[in-house]
Amino acid sequence: MSNHKNYALIPAAGSGSRMGAELPKQYLPLLGKPMIHHTLSVFCVHPAVTRVFVVLSPDDTGWAQYDYSALGDKVEVLRCGGATRAETVLNGLNAIAGQSQSADWVLVHDAARPCLSQEMLDNLFAELLDDPVGGLLAVPVADTLKREGKNGRVDHTEPRAGLWRAQTPQMFRYGLLRDALQAIGTDTPTDEAQAVEFLGHAPRLVMGDGHNLKVTYPEDLVIAELLLNNTETST
Known part of the structure; x- marks a missing residue:
């Protein structure tokens, strides 16, 4: 078992324009709390996670409007978000350089994946x-995956064998992830694994769960x- 620290890093500098809401989606209400509260809580209660860094846009005004005291003292806000997800993550990694070692683990997780479970985190750490x-x-x-051709018609069917749908957290050593994002540039990668x-x-690839959905459209918030609700009822 590794003796290195495990940090969670939550990029939350986006606007969530596809939701069609006035609020950035990380602050949309979910069971009486902002969605990001649920996202953070899983990491805050997990004993293997040392600290939880939330990377916000420098001009974010939403964070301070909510009470996060129930999450404890693991959360630290970094106001250095960038124009892309990759830039936000890299800026966050640079901001914690003074307290991170190269071999420490960083778990990057979408702010809009509020249904991550302790079991999923346990599985990720174990693997x-x-x-x-x-x-x-x-x-x-x-x-079944269809490749679009001309005029909105199917060009062909893509074989799905061996294809996986990426989720988060994505867990890499601090030094490796920082080097990778610096090397590939912050306009290109859509996730940390690509870098x-x-x-x-x-x-x-560690088996995830379909419940670990990313809230992208209004109907996702209902799901x-x-x-x-089901999780709280069964615990």
Whole structure:
């Protein structure tokens, strides 16, 4: 078992424009709390997580409007978010350089994935703590995939064998992830694993769960509420 620290890093500098809401989606109400509160709580109560960094836009005005005292003292806000997710993550990594070692683990998680469970985190730690590269939660693609051609018509069907749908957290060593994002540039990668792949590494796929959905559209918020309600009822 590794003796290095495990940090969670939550990029939350986006506007969530696809939700069609006035609030950035991380602050949309979910069971009486802002969505990001649920996202953070899983990391805050997990004993293996040392600290939880939330990377906000420098001009964010939403965070201070809510009470996060129930989360305890693990949360630290960094107001250095960038124009892209990758830039926000890299800025966050640079901001914690003074308190992080190269071999420490960083778990980057979407602010809009509020249904992550303790069991999923346990599984990720169990699979990756001694892994030489790191990896990510993901689920095999179940749907048939169509490649669009001209005029909105199907060009062909893509074989789905071996395809996985990436989730978060994505867990990599601090030094490796920072080097990867600096090397690939912050306009290109859509997730951290892509940046690590750019350096020639092969991140490990760790079986996730369909409940770990990313809230992107208004109907996703309804599903997240049902999932969280069910979780609270069964505990």
